[in-house]
Amino acid sequence: MAVYTDVDDEELIGFLAGYDLGALLSCKGIAEGVENSNYYLHTSAGSFILTLYEKRVAEADLPFFLGLMEHLSAKGLGCPQPVRDRAGAALGRLAGRPAAIVTFLDGYSIHHPEPAHCARLGEALAQLHLAGADFPLRRANALSVGGWRPLYAPFSARAGEVAEDLGAIVATELETLERDWPRGLPEGVIHADLFPDNVFFLGDRVSGLIDFYFACVDSLAYDLAICLNAWCFDAAGSYDAEKGAALLEAYARARPLTAAEVEAFPLLARGAALRFLLTRFVDWLNVPPGALVRPKDPREYLARLRFHRTIRSARDYGLGA
Ligand SMILES: Nc1ncnc2c1ncn2[C@@H]1O[C@H](COP(=O)(O)OP(=O)(O)O)[C@@H](O)[C@H]1O
């Protein structure tokens, strides 16, 4: 996370007075992350995370995100549990922003995942998809194919500031993906941002998943394609087939892929790379002055996109062989 909104001590104490969380012991801003303002919160009742929701999170979507975390926790999945205030509300207001407190999860994220971590991730992602199957709320994916052009268009003239050929590649990709985007695949709740920083490990097991603020209902295989992009490339931007196979095989053992999902996978992977390239590109150009945030490099996803453009079939990723 990051910190865009500062919280005044008195306001925080007033906010906490609505909860059964005892006395405030400390509250520190978290530099990691991009989307929201987050704080480590310690009270006499324990450790929590305080989140103030920022620009890309629509207030109307918060019941979906908070309800989903409650649903998944109740099914035994390791994820933060929203803390309800004395009136039973999981969502409040602090420093002029919608705000929530969730439970703190033990574990650490793996910066350089090995194939074994990718396999554990594949299992965890399939478990999330299975556990989300009966979640009753719906939220469309605002950052699916229809959202990419409106996100990019206002900044397209500045594409050359990031890479000489960025503008040409994005124009071609938007055209291709808007025309050929796979439809009718099995759908359900997806995390949509399950990057290594959002998966906690304890030893060699996954201890929890965090950051559900892009979660939505979309093609399940698209979530897998996002994970392939985020976990299975090395620092130089080359695809690691061993990690890819570990992820895909572990996922498919827990939730077998349909023939249509396998066939669609190359386009889904390409779309996932474009989605993160575009959000990173826009964030790169628009760092709010004074914000505690490290914008992520869009060029990492340009490299992935270049790779996906060379792929001819799902077999090239190790699928459907
Ligand atoms: N429930 C939690 N338990 C422990 N640490 C957490 C929890 N939620 C967030 N964090 C910490 O905050 C950081 C940023 O959280 P994240 O949800 O990824 O932010 P953002 O939505 O802004 O990207 C994480 O990398 C992690 O260190």
Ligand SMILES: N[C@@H](CCOP(=O)(O)O)C(=O)O
């Ligand atoms: N995962 C996205 C950025 C969103 O940040 P997160 O900390 O919420 O994962 C990216 O890497 O572009």
